[in-house]
Each structure stands twice: as structure tokens, then as C-alpha cells.
Amino acid sequence: MDVAVRLDRSTGLAGQIYRQLRDAVLDGHLRPDEALPSSRELAEQLQVSRNTVTTAYERLIAEGYLTARAGAGTFVNAQSRTGPAVPLLSSGALTPRAMWSRMPLPPDYDDAPEFDFRVGAPDARLFPYAAWRRLLTNQFRTSVVGTGMPVEPAGHIGLRTAVARYLRASRTIETRPQDVLVTSGVQQALDLIGRVLLEPGATAAVETPGYVPPKLVWKSQGVRVVGVPVDEHGLVVDALPPDARVVYVTPTHQYPTGVPLALHRRIELLAWAQRHGAAIVEDDYDSEFRYTEQQLEPLHSLDRSGRVLYVGSFSKVLLPTLRLGYLVHPSSLGHALHAAKFLTDWHTSLPIQAAMAGFIEQGMFERHLRRVRRVYRQRHDRIRAALAGPLSAHLTALPSMVGLQLSAMMRGAATAEALTRARRSGIGVAGFPEVSLAAPDSPGVVFGYGMIDTPRIDEGLARLQRFLDGG
Secondary structure, eight states: OOOOOOOOTTSOHHHHHHHHHHHHHHTTSSOTTOEEOOHHHHHHHHTSOHHHHHHHHHHHHHTTSEEEETTTEEEEOTTSOOSOSSOSSOSOSOOOOHHHHHOOOOOOTTSOOSBOOOOSOOOGGGSOHHHHHHHHHHHHHSHHHHTOOOOOTTOOHHHHHHHHHHHHHHHOOOOOGGGEEEESSHHHHHHHHHHHHOOTTOEEEEEESOOHHHHHHHHHTTOEEEEEEEETTEEOGGGSOTTEEEEEEOOSSOTTTOOOOOHHHHHHHHHHHHHHTOEEEEEOTTTTOBOSSOOOOOHHHHOSSSOEEEEEESTTTTOGGGOOEEEEOOGGGHHHHHHHHHHHHSOOOHHHHHHHHHHHHTTHHHHHHHHHHHHHHHHHHHHHHHHHTGGGGTEEEOOOOBSSEEEEEEOTTOOHHHHHHHHHTTBOOEEHHHHSSOOTTOOEEEEEOSSSOTTHHHHHHHHHHHHHTTO
């Protein structure tokens, strides 16, 4: 019989013949035991080489759609499934769980505003690419990387050792390499913590306003996430839900307000966690950029009962595309966290881990921090001066001497609508609702300075002022 096959000469012909004949069998247009043209006849009909048809036939025979009978020809396999592969009237397309349809996607960082005050990333132009390239190239030549075999899920031991030494020297955190887990950024650390500590239906507490990912990650795991207010002293411990199993905080540089968690609140929080048998997740996301000698100890350094899990990120300090972070955990959670890491992605990229270990151990990390800290300090001071000067009629700066963003509260005639108009004109500044967990009418404004050129700051803020003035 003749077979209807239509070919597009710009793509693989054998593949097209295979797919159209397969679909004809599955849809019932070619019935069981029905004879097909010989490979020679079909090749002539389609004006292709016989080898092209033979290749398609052989694949269909191998997969059980057709059968070859010696001396008789090629037939539709009597045992192949015929009839419509998918009912014409179906229940519709597959749909995700309702929460995933509402889950936000990341912002488009390629679409940079003219004045880039967005938060969440350091300046990629300051990264020491040449030194990093040498380290990475060298790692690809080493026997450890060259074996091609998977490694310990907890991470490269050289990097875990380097992180432990670095935290001891810079943050007074006493930890062992075996209590450091390398992750693909802070978000993976949060995911692993949720898997290990939070049963579906359990309660987790997060700061409000606060960093959005913990809420989204844990909600996706079926956890009840409760917002807890932040005041001028940081997280309000008295407002914590008594059934919270995990509390997420940013005590060094609260996101997005910038206020540090006061010492008395730190002590209260640690005591609360011990009374309630809860864990504290301390996200120390940008403490490397400190512009004052004054320093509060991390919660982890004050913890005497093994309640604090400390997370940090090289992505937020060096280069966002590195996707490299770490989690310092109590030894009691080591096995569970390592198993969870193994199940989710086995291990973070070994060459990048090994290169990062060399970057730290050879002193390159500290040198880089000293260099970029000066740049970020200049940007910080320019924004701070504008908030204390021309912008003070509309904005009240929140105190902060750490990190890559400054926040302020709107007052007087300043409105969220003015911010919206400013963004439309190319000023990439955001209010609290856009960057954090906050009420829609929250009057906070965040100025990130990780990605904007220092000379562009003054003009960008001057333009913002015109919008706040009602222009």
C-alpha cells in the first residue's frame, strides 16, 4: 500500500520517516499485519536513497512497531499497540501544584537599568578573573579532578578546611572542617535544612520585612512559614510563634533594613531556641563588607547548645555565577545533612571548590576583599551623604555600616508611586515589597551599590530626588 510521508528536506530524512510511520502505527492509520511498501518502493516514492528508508525501517523493527518476514516483506507488528496513543478527549494538560504556578521567577539581571541600584549582587567587573582562571585551569590538571569520579557530598576537604580557618580568623567562629558543608549557594543550604529539620506542616519563623527565599523554599516543602516583626533592635523575639521549629535571621545586617540584631536580642533568641528546642539559621550574607571597626559577634559564637546553623555565600561576595556557599552545622546534624546533600545533587562542582580553596589559602580572597571594600565604601558613603543631605526631605536613612545596600524610610510627601515612576525612567531602586517580605504599603526604600559605577551614583540620586519632589 502507499504510505503518506511528507518530508522537509532541510532536516534528517530517516528520522522524519521513522517518526511519521511510528505515529501512523500508534494512531491506528496503519493496522496490525498491514504490509508496507518495500524499502526500494518507498525510496522511489519519496525520492530518497534506499539506505535512508532502510535506516528508518530497521529502527521501527528494533522498537517493535514493524516486523520483517523473510521473503514476504515488512508488516505492522500484530502485537504493536494501535489506536490513538493519546485520547482525542483528554482531561487536559498536566498542571503543577497550585503553589508552583504562583512561585515567582528570578529578575532579569541582563536588563540593567541606567542607574543600577538593585540589590543582591557584587560588582562582577571587580572579580579577579585572571587569577581565578589560573587556579581553575590548574585544578583541571590535578589528579583529584582528573579522575572524573564523584567526591564526598559534604565538599572538597581543602575548601572545608579553608572555610573553617577563614571563619575562625574573621568571624571568631570555632568550627571543624567536618562540620562545614559546601553548598551551591545559600538557597541550597536552606533547602537542605528544611529537608532535615522541618516536617510538612511544621512551623518556621522568618523576619518581616525579610529575605524572601527562606519563605519560598520552606513553603514549597509544605512548611507553615510565619513572619516575625523587626524593629530598631532587630528581630522581636517576644513575637516568635512558640511552635516554631526553625528561626531564620540575618543578625549582622538585617535584610533589607540593615539594622543589626542587638546583643540583648541575640541572647534572648538563643535562650528562646534552647527553651523551645528550635534551630536558628544565621545568614551572614555580606559581613565581609564592614566599614567600621565595631563588630558584633555572630550568633554562632555565642551559641553554647548547638542550636545555630551558620550559612554564608561566596556568590554574594565574589561573583553571583559561582553558586558557591557553605553551611556550618552542629555535629549532631552531620549525617542527615550530608545524606540530604547526596540525594539532591551528590556534590557541588569539584574544580570550582578546589579553586576556591586555593583562592583562600593563597591569600587572594583577603586581598580581593581589601580592594573591593574600598570601592564599596566609597559608594556607601556617597549614598549615605545624599540621604543625609538632599534626599533627607523625603527619606530617613536607617543606620548601617555593613554590606552592599543602604535602606531608608519614606516620609512626608514621598510615595511608592514616585518610586514606580523613577524605575520607569531607568533608576533601579526598589521599595521593601519588591525585594523582601513586607506589606504592600511598607514605606522602605533599598539602595544597592554592588552593581552601580561610583560616578553614576550622584546623578542617579539627583534624578530620584526630582521624582520624590513631584517632578
